[in-house]
Amino acid sequence: GESVGLHLPTLSVQEGDNSIINCAYSNSASDYFIWYKQESGKGPQFIIDIRSNMDKRQGQRVTVLLNKTVKHLSLQIAATQPGDSAVYFCAVPNNNAGNMLTFGGGTRLMVKP
Amino acid sequence: KAGVTQTPRYLIKTRGQQVTLSCSPISGHRSVSWYQQTPGQGLQFLFEYFSETQRNKGNFPGRFSGRQFSNSRSEMNVSTLELGDSALYLCASRGTEVPGELFFGEGSRLTVL
Numbered sequence: 080g081e082s083v084g085l086h087l088p089t090l091s092v093q094e095g096d097n098s099i100i101n102c103a104y105s106n107s108a109s110d111y112f113i114w115y116k117q118e119s120g121k122g123p124q125f126i127i128d129i130r131s132n133m134d135k136r137q138g139q140r141v142t143v144l145l146n147k148t149v150k151h152l153s154l155q156i157a158a159t160q161p162g163d164s165a166v167y168f169c170a171v172p173n174n175n176a177g178n179m180l181t182f183g184g185g186t187r188l189m190v191k192p
Numbered sequence: 193k194a195g196v197t198q199t200p201r202y203l204i205k206t207r208g209q210q211v212t213l214s215c216s217p218i219s220g221h222r223s224v225s226w227y228q229q230t231p232g233q234g235l236q237f238l239f240e241y242f243s244e245t246q247r248n249k250g251n252f253p254g255r256f257s258g259r260q261f262s263n264s265r266s267e268m269n270v271s272t273l274e275l276g277d278s279a280l281y282l283c284a285s286r287g288t289e290v291p292g293e294l295f296f297g298e299g300s301r302l303t304v305l
Binding site: 110111113120121122123124125128168170172173178179180181182183184185 | 291293294296
């Protein structure tokens with residue numbers, strides 16, 4: 080079955096620095112890949128997705144990179160702010176419907192003021 | 193527009209009891225999925241409903257069940273509760289624009305004693 084893994088359980092960065100959160104996946108047949116953010120006491124919130132035919136996609140202060148050769152996904156957050164402190168999950172769909180997602184274990188991002 | 197609403201937010205049950213959790217999706221969203229979140233297993237897919245029909249089911253025992261009503265509201269039920277069922281149960285609804293963009297509620301925190 081599908082599996083998604085994360086390299087680091089906790090990432091601590093200084094406010095204003097850039098953050099990079101990594102994720103490895105196993106199913107190269109996935110049509111797209113997704114990043115979610117979960118703040119304390121809240122449900123996960125969609126950040127950005129990337130189609131499998133893309134290498135890079137940019138959003139507001141976030142960039143997702145996809146390396147299909149090594150099955151690696153990363154989320155880059157520019158000028159990290161205290162409000163970025165959360166757990167970040169990568170996720171891949173299990174089927175074409177897109178609602179059945181397999182989530183990675185999560186990386187906790189801590190932003191130091 | 194109002195987000196996904198889950199009730200109750202917190203509940204405590206004892207082993208052997210059963211529990212029903214409720215979810216109201218975003219207005220207009222017809223797809224509702226449920227996830228279980230625990231520190232040990234992370235986010236795991238339970239099931240998905242669309243137009244009152246279960247469309248997908250995760251790898252959980254038959255004690256976990258759900259349903260969806262004609263107004264898209266959904267309930268999930270766990271019978272014969274076990275200690276390991278203690279978790280945050282998250283409901284998510286989905287529109288039709290972005291395949292992997294699920295809108296999560298804040299969850300129902302179940303503690304089984």
